[in-house]
Amino acid sequence: MPGPDPRDAAGRDRGRGPPRLRRARLPRLVAHRRTARCGGPREHRRGESAPRHSSRSRRQLLSPEGSTRRGTRLRRAHRRRARRSGGAPGRRARERRVKIAILFDGASAFAESPDQEIIGTVDAVSLSLTTEGNTVVRIPVHPDARWIDRLRRARADFVFNLCESIDGVAALEPAVISVIELLGLPYSGSSSWTTALCLRKHVVNAALERSGLPIPKFAVVRRGTAIPSVGFPAICKPAAEDASIGVEQRSVVRTSRELTERVSSMLDRWDEVLVQKYVEGREVNVGIVGEAVLPIAEIDFGRMPKGMWRIVTYRSKWEDGSDEDVGSAPRCPARLPASIAAQLRKIAVTAWRIVGGSGYGRVDLRIDERGRPWILEVNANPDFAPTAGLARMAGVAGIDYGALVRQICELGLQRSREVSTTAERWALAVRLSGVAPETREPDLFPAGEA
Known part of the structure; x- marks a missing residue:
């Protein structure tokens, strides 16, 4: 039996909805970098580079030399720390910066007609990480699977996954994440099964509808x-x-x-x-980072040519300057009544938890003429470009692109620390199956005493 209608619950419980990212609550995650103003996001358009910062940032990603990948954690690189602890002479030498592998669709990025959007996003993420003093290795993903051996040999501490397809085939996207999981590497974003679920629109719709969420x-x-x-x-x-x-x-x-x-x-x-x-009505996007909700964005169809459907088509997204592109302009924050905004946030977070989303994602919805929200899609691996929707919503919340990249890394590393090892999971499974753990019998006659 489906539970209570979340739309009603959201309307009744405005004050206890999912947390929202606000400037006052969010720490500055990247040193020496100012947050965007409340008036709107600072976008880095094509051809423009992100602002450069000192490589001696106090917010480097560091891991102790010789530690296991599972133990990798974010640290502040602070030159005064060694002095306070007695000035151990070799301490900084024993620490190494985190090595981060960036995966992306190389078959599309380096095709005969290269996808500049992919290359631009990889450049932006790489710049954000290297300016903080971290080591970055770029690994393009191709259908020949040679990238897997390269990833193994890279001995990366963390994988920033920007691979939304292989050679443009979205159905292969979960396979890339499965490889990362098989190698036991911490990574950004959602799991392979969550991504696979969200790619099958009718399957995820059935799951969400079964849970009582509004699906057309x-x-x-x-x-x-x-x-x-x-x-x-x-x-x-x-x-x-x-x-x-x-x-x-x-x-x-x-x-x-x-x-x-x-x-x-x-x-x-x-x-x-x-x-x-x-569903005729307004279209909105709800971005999620960790457990918090970004400011809601809306697709403004006000300039869509007369006689055209108010939808986001392929031309809207990928043909810059076309009539459908101009007619579907994103606007953030969306101008919504507080009660509607609360409903949207609650529905989006509920959907995200049902699909097992992790790290960051986006839920797209429509608001019909009667003010009722309807889920259109749950995107477990949305576009991460500096000018894309997620970064735009983060900018309005006062989070610049570098801070967003760092927070995504922190979330992925935190998840990896919370996951048990295969041996630990197997031991627990055996115990819960009613089998007593093996105990070694004492050796009554140790060697040399018989």
């Missing part, structure tokens, strides 16, 4: 199956894609004939198609 009526269509009715207008999307691939103005249909034609054409490319009731 939906169905999945495969080759040879009938097309169920969800009501009109309806929107058709690939069931396992991201980045708005397969979404255009013709994705929204008004009649059964249009629906049949659209689904049939999509099944020529994709095995599964999601058909969902289209």
